[in-house]
Amino acid sequence: MERVDLLLTGIGTLVSPPGNKPRCGHAMKEVREIKDAAIAIRQGKIVCYGSAQEVQEMLAGAEIAETIDACGRLVTPGLIDPHTHLVHGGSREHELALKRSGVPYLDILAQGGGILNTVNSTRAASEHDLYDKARRSLNEMLLNGVTTVEAKSGYGLTLKDELKQLRVAKRLDESHPVDIVSTFMGAHAVPPEFKGRTEEFVDVIVNDMLPVVAEQGLAEFCDVFCEAGVFSVVQTRRILLAAQRLGLASKIHADEIVPLGGAELAGEVGAISAEHLLAATDESLAALAERGVVPVLLPGTSFNLGLTTHARARDMIDKHNLPVALSTDYNPGSCPTESIQLIMMLASLNLKMTPEEILTACTINAANALGRGGDIGSIEVGKRADLTIFDSPNVAYLPYHFGINHTYGVIKNGHKAVWNRRLVTGKEEEAL
Numbered sequence: 001m002e003r004v005d006l007l008l009t010g011i012g013t014l015v016s017p018p019g020n021k022p023r024c025g026h027a028m029k030e031v032r033e034i035k036d037a038a039i040a041i042r043q044g045k046i047v048c049y050g051s052a053q054e055v056q057e058m059l060a061g062a063e064i065a066e067t068i069d070a071c072g073r074l075v076t077p078g079l080i081d082p083h084t085h086l087v088h089g090g091s092r093e094h095e096l097a098l099k100r101s102g103v104p105y106l107d108i109l110a111q112g113g114g115i116l117n118t119v120n121s122t123r124a125a126s127e128h129d130l131y132d133k134a135r136r137s138l139n140e141m142l143l144n145g146v147t148t149v150e151a152k153s154g155y156g157l158t159l160k161d162e163l164k165q166l167r168v169a170k171r172l173d174e175s176h177p178v179d180i181v182s183t184f185m186g187a188h189a190v191p192p193e194f195k196g197r198t199e200e201f202v203d204v205i206v207n208d209m210l211p212v213v214a215e216q217g218l219a220e221f222c223d224v225f226c227e228a229g230v231f232s233v234v235q236t237r238r239i240l241l242a243a244q245r246l247g248l249a250s251k252i253h254a255d256e257i258v259p260l261g262g263a264e265l266a267g268e269v270g271a272i273s274a275e276h277l278l279a280a281t282d283e284s285l286a287a288l289a290e291r292g293v294v295p296v297l298l299p300g301t302s303f304n305l306g307l308t309t310h311a312r313a314r315d316m317i318d319k320h321n322l323p324v325a326l327s328t329d330y331n332p333g334s335c336p337t338e339s340i341q342l343i344m345m346l347a348s349l350n351l352k353m354t355p356e357e358i359l360t361a362c363t364i365n366a367a368n369a370l371g372r373g374g375d376i377g378s379i380e381v382g383k384r385a386d387l388t389i390f391d392s393p394n395v396a397y398l399p400y401h402f403g404i405n406h407t408y409g410v411i412k413n414g415h416k417a418v419w420n421r422r423l424v425t426g427k428e429e430e431a432l
């Protein structure tokens with residue numbers, strides 16, 4: 001080896017799921033653990049890793065441009081948040097009392113609040129303000145140890161406003177250290193101007209919105225809120241198949257509240273992922289397993305909506321051999337948090353997942369929910385050098401000691417993006 005740009009030494013414990021593929025069922029808890037480890041990076045990629053001694057031998061004679069000492073800390077792959085509604089205007093704290101008094105989520109939406117409330121704020125917001133608000137959230141995510149985030153549109157619901165959201169996501173991807181994966185979600189709710197005319201709104205999505213989004217290359221995925229009173233299975237199928245013809249792969253908000261058949265549809269159309277799944281039946285989970293669909297679970301949402309039911313992660317892992325992924329679902333209504341570490345705690349508490357399963361769900365399985373298993377989500381030679389350094393003795397400590405941020409540092413594309421718990425901007429006075 002001739003040259004190394006960055007050598008991360010002094011790693012107390014390196015923990016990573018192995019390989020690039022989704023880790024299914026019991027394999028979710030099999031993680032690779034190396035004590036007293038080191039990782040060498042060149043041109044943003046991992047060139048070798050192993051015990052400090054092995055790495056030293058592999059690097060014999062190589063020029064090492066920079067060395068950083070992790071001082072005995074825990075190092076994992078950079079965390080991946082595969083389901084967020086990152087770009088939106090306003091907030092909905094004024095709906096909190098209503099929610100806490102027991103008014104159901106879908107009733108608030110049916111009364112013109114909920115998602116439609118945020119549609120009003122997003123339509124009214126300038127592109128600049130949307131960018132600035134989302135950038136601040138992205139900073140929080142990075143400080144939490146997240147290096148890749150999926151971002152959905154779906155608070156514009158007109159072509160102009162959907163494009164505005166998607167352009168913001170694209171600009172953030174270009175300007176911020178965190179990578180953004182963009183999803184078009186024009187079918188997130190039926191806007192007031194189409195009330196009672198859902199079929200006509202679906203026509204607009206299929207005929208007017210999707211072709212422009214695809215033509216401008218603003219989204220990789222298309223998602224639909226397939227739910228009672230929102231979009232039916234038939235409408236969801238029509239939108240997703242139209243999107244597939246234009247090159248956008250499918251995701252579905254499926255069986256969140258009512259078991260409508262969204263998960264079966266995810267299997268039928270070969271979606272890359274199905275999200276929420278609180279109400280999913282055994283038949284629908286079998287359909288996901290059969291077609292290799294990644295279930296993305298969002299325990300922060302059930303927690304924040306005060307639900308007593310939770311996604312059946314144990315059945316998904318133990319019975320259906322599924323590769324469970326976890327995500328914040330960061331959005332202004334059902335889950336206003338950027339903290340993936342809070343989600344890790346809730347996955348332990350309410351989904352009964354083990355710490356190793358949780359790590360796998362937030363790394364390689366999340367990467368595969370975004371079609372990026374070959375590039376990110378595990379510590380492997382040739383993969384992107386996205387790493388999170390935790391001030392924690394082991395992986396179990398992350399969901400155990402809850403309510404604080406354990407992240408000490410983040411290496412993104414081989415560069416320090418967070419160090420000593422602070423964003424590294426290159427310019428002292430300018431926050432990211």
Ligand SMILES: N=CN[C@@H](CCC(=O)O)C(=O)O
Pocket residue numbers: 085114115118225253256301329331332333334335
């Ligand atoms: N369920 C639908 N969409 C979002 C919530 C959006 C909102 O309430 O603003 C979700 O995934 O939870």
Ligand SMILES: [Zn+2]
Pocket residue numbers: 083084085253329331
């Ligand atoms: Zn969502």
